[in-house]
Each structure stands twice: as structure tokens, then as C-alpha cells.
Amino acid sequence: MYEQGKRQLDYNSLIQLAEYYKVSLDYLFQRTDVPFLYEAMEEDELEFMLQSLSLYRDIKYKFK
Known part of the structure; x- marks a missing residue:
């Protein structure tokens, strides 16, 4: 139903989704093209x- 626009995620679900994918809510809402939430990344990942x-x-x- 979410994909069809017949339902919307509640605030807590949006936060969980952003945390799971380690992205910001701004990225989920297409307010930025930068998907990374640097604070959520571990040092080795960064x-x-x-x-x-x-x-x-x-x-x-080199190949330009």
C-alpha cells in the first residue's frame, strides 16, 4: 500500500527505515542527493x- 500511495509511514517507521539503511530523513524525503549519514557509519566503513x-x-x- 505504501508503494501505491494509499498509506503513509508513521514517524517512528521512517526513523527505523533511515537507521536501517544508515541514511538521513532528508535523503528519504529527497531533500538531498547525499544518502550517507556519516554519524551512523562505523569508522572502518567511512x-x-x-x-x-x-x-x-x-x-x-587518469583517463580524461
Whole structure:
């Protein structure tokens, strides 16, 4: 029913959904394109993400 627009999630369900996916409520409401909620990420997850971004940028600029 949620997918069809016939029901809406209550506030607590929205919070649980955001916490489960580790994103902000702003991302769920499409108020931002940045899905990451950095405060909810563990240090190793954040480090992996930053290393992956650095690698992507190196490859991107190398082949420009």
C-alpha cells in the first residue's frame, strides 16, 4: 500500500527505515542527493568509502 500511495509511514517507521539503511530523513524525503549519514557509519566503513572515492577519482582523472 505504501508503494501505491494509499498509506503513509508513521514517524517512528521512517526513523527505523533511515537507521536501517544508515541514511538521513532528508535523503528519504529527497531533500538531498547525499544518502550517507556519516554519524551512523562505523569508522572502518567511512574509511573504506573515502578510499574508494579516492581510487575512483584517480582512475577518472587518469583517463580524461
